[in-house]
Amino acid sequence: MRKTLDALGPLSSLLVLRDAAEGTRRFDDFVVSTGLNEATVAARLKRLVSLGILAKTPYAEAGKRTRDEYVLTEIGNELVPVVVALMQWGDQHRPDSGPMRAVERSTDEPVTLRYVSDSGRVVSEQDVVLVEGRPID
Amino acid sequence: MRKTLDALGPLSSLLVLRDAAEGTRRFDDFVVSTGLNEATVAARLKRLVSLGILAKTPYAEAGKRTRDEYVLTEIGNELVPVVVALMQWGDQHRPDSGPMRAVERSTDEPVTLRYVSDSGRVVSEQDVVLVEGRPID
DNA sequence: CGGTATCCTATAAGATACTG
DNA sequence: CAGTATCTTATAGGATACCG
Numbered sequence A, B: 001m002r003k004t005l006d007a008l009g010p011l012s013s014l015l016v017l018r019d020a021a022e023g024t025r026r027f028d029d030f031v032v033s034t035g036l037n038e039a040t041v042a043a044r045l046k047r048l049v050s051l052g053i054l055a056k057t058p059y060a061e062a063g064k065r066t067r068d069e070y071v072l073t074e075i076g077n078e079l080v081p082v083v084v085a086l087m088q089w090g091d092q093h094r095p096d097s098g099p100m101r102a103v104e105r106s107t108d109e110p111v112t113l114r115y116v117s118d119s120g121r122v123v124s125e126q127d128v129v130l131v132e133g134r135p136i137d
Numbered sequence C: 001c002g003g004t005a006t007c008c009t010a011t012a013a014g015a016t017a018c019t020g
Numbered sequence D: 001c002a003g004t005a006t007c008t009t010a011t012a013g014g015a016t017a018c019c020g
Helices: A002-008 A012-022 A029-034 A040-048 A080-093 B001-006 B012-022 B027-034 B040-049 B080-093
Strands: A054-060 A066-072 A100-106 A109-115 A126-134 B054-060 B066-072 B100-104 B111-115 B130-131
Touching: A002 A066, A002 B012, A002 B080, A012 A029, A012 A040, A012 A066, A012 A080, A012 B001, A012 B130, A029 A040, A029 A066, A029 B100, A040 A054, A040 A066, A054 B040, A080 A100, A080 A109, A080 B001, A080 B111, A080 B130, A100 A109, A100 B111, A109 B100, A126 B012, A126 B080, B012 B027, B012 B040, B012 B054, B012 B080, B027 B040, B027 B066, B040 B054, B040 B066, B080 B100, B100 B111
Parallel strands: none
Antiparallel strands: A054 A066, A100 B130, A109 B111, A126 B100, B054 B066
């Protein structure tokens, strides 16, 4: 996990990721939505692009000049649970953070992150432990 | 989420949290398992205790002098999904990190974090979006 | 609009040494 | 074993100004 964390860099990366997951695509919008300044946003976006979490792609608004926009890649989308887990915890224990929810796109049903066994059974948080990857002797 | 991130502090907090979730309880063991130095571990532990994520409790080994140990609180345990989400992503996309798995304590069955709807249906990652807390107009 | 450049301050964290 | 103290380097990130 260490290298993963080092790669992601500072926690503000997660703010950018959160907003990308919410649909923010343009530089200035990231500046506003994250509350970070331009230099920081630029640095975070670069890092996330270099990690393959965001893709910078040209984007043509009819009649206007071409722009670049930053969109979540599939790899990036797979990192969103980290943000959701953080928000779920924050909602419970840190009266702060703007209200943001995870919902199923097609139905608008709220979803939460839960532990699920291979057989599809939802497992309670208290029953989960972390173990070394090798089966326990 | 911003305040939550600021409260947690640097990403190394998550290393300490990971190891606490794995069962590490003693100062020196945290130093070894996280790979951080003593000063850093001391700072992280203090912060996590002050956040109510870890509890520092006396601990008597028969015949030996009393020690303190750091154990996950319930609040701390609820933060573990952040670590698990990070590990899940790292396993897929960052060939690094020691192998660590989340398992159900009673059965040793591996579990993964998934999005689950209120009705208990597992929802695919690609179908989840983040929205503002207020219902969409 | 979408950044880059510069300056500044605070924090992170390694190394090393020391203490109860 | 469980830290504290000191020093040093690197990075984060705010403020401000500037550019195509």
